[in-house]
Amino acid sequence: MSGHTITQPHHLTCAPSRAARELELKRSEFDLAVHLGRIRTVPDEAGGGRRVERAEIDRLRSAAGFPEALRESVRAVGTTEAATLMDLSPGRFTRLARLGLVVPVKFYLNRYRAVVWLYLAEELRQFAGDEKNAPLLTGRTPERLRGQLGAGADLRARNWRGRHLGFLLRQAHDPWEHAGAVAAFLDAAHVADVVKDPYERAHLNRFRPGPPAHGAPGSPSAHLAEKIMTADGPEEVGWLRSDLGRAVQEARAYRPAPRPAARQVPPRRTPGVPNEAAPPPDDLAPDPAEPSRGLLGRLLRRTPRPTGH
Incomplete structure (x- = not known):
């Protein structure tokens, strides 16, 4: 599957541009083949997008009918060519597309900023060749579908x-x-x-x-x-x-979404008053007698001894 996460060293993979050349595809054809899952890609271990394994290129090149079969499998056509391919009028084909019976594979905007939908030729041939779809290709459009079109249906x-x-x-x-x-x-x-x-x-x-x-x-x-x-x-x-x-x-x-670390608010200080440390917990507080003895010892050391008379 194109989304798997196994990465390969660069010498075992190709950049998309090179892979397209080796597969004899235009870059737009290559991109569509990846989009459709016809060409499997892997993440770039260096974080530079996706790449194609050499083994995948070898697999595609060894397939029957290469490169024509691969190129034909990603051929995308507009409304006029699609209608010709299915032996329909462009108007009937457009109605089928608006009803969602044929599905666009990509689109582009022309110079008038109008949307141009493109369809896979391979899928259109399959649709036209299915006997169950014959009533949709000839004769009058079923009333239920005409009602949907009249209500403005457009599922493209x-x-x-x-x-x-x-x-x-x-x-x-x-x-x-x-x-x-x-x-x-x-x-x-x-x-x-x-x-x-x-x-x-x-x-x-x-x-x-x-x-x-x-x-x-x-x-x-x-x-x-x-x-x-x-x-x-x-x-x-x-x-x-x-x-x-x-x-x-x-x-x-x-994996929870990252959040900023909690800010440490320093204790409020009163101007001119030293910031005293909080007293230690009771179980860690020194014995009151210990400071007394220490202070007494310092005083005794500093007190001059009396001289003899």
Whole structure:
């Protein structure tokens, strides 16, 4: 699984850029293959992201049909190509996607900042080849589904979020990272409502991934990507809130969130008055006779002896 935590020395692993070259993939194809779990990665022992083991590269290169089969398994297509692949009109394909019957694998924003959804060609062929789906591909759309479309149903973003959450959970290797992955799909208000402890929230945010990069931080494109990343329907939000609560409980049991050390408050001093130490406990206090004898001894040593007459 792509999220396992075994690390390997650098000479036994490759950086993603080199792994992509050796697997004859474009970097976008490589990233999608990792996202889908087709290429297993391991954490970088030096803390520099994730790497690919040499053994994993050898496994993929020795598979039948390499590299064409690997490249085809991660081919992503837009609406027009998807409709052609399934022998449908673009309008019918879009209706299937809005109903959640085909699930986007990624998205990008075009120059007009419109969302362009992409789908796995492999999954579309499987959907079209399944006889159970034949009524959806030809003829009139069933009345129940037409009613959903008429009510404005569009599950593309929600289904993409579900798929992306699965990827983030595969990459998580401890309970706090698991909780951070779930929190990534809730807005700050929902997270604060579920995770009321501010120190736990601060720790959780360290493991909360952002949306896929689209534009400079703070740009309209980045804001749109963040909106797509954030759950909005009450059912989806409720499920994520519940899952976040359980995940944080597990993370808390695994390792409590760090907290600042308690401050030591010095005793209050009165100006001009020496700060006296507190008396020792009774069982450690010296015998009152002991100080008396000590003082008497010092006085006797300092007292001149009387001289004879």
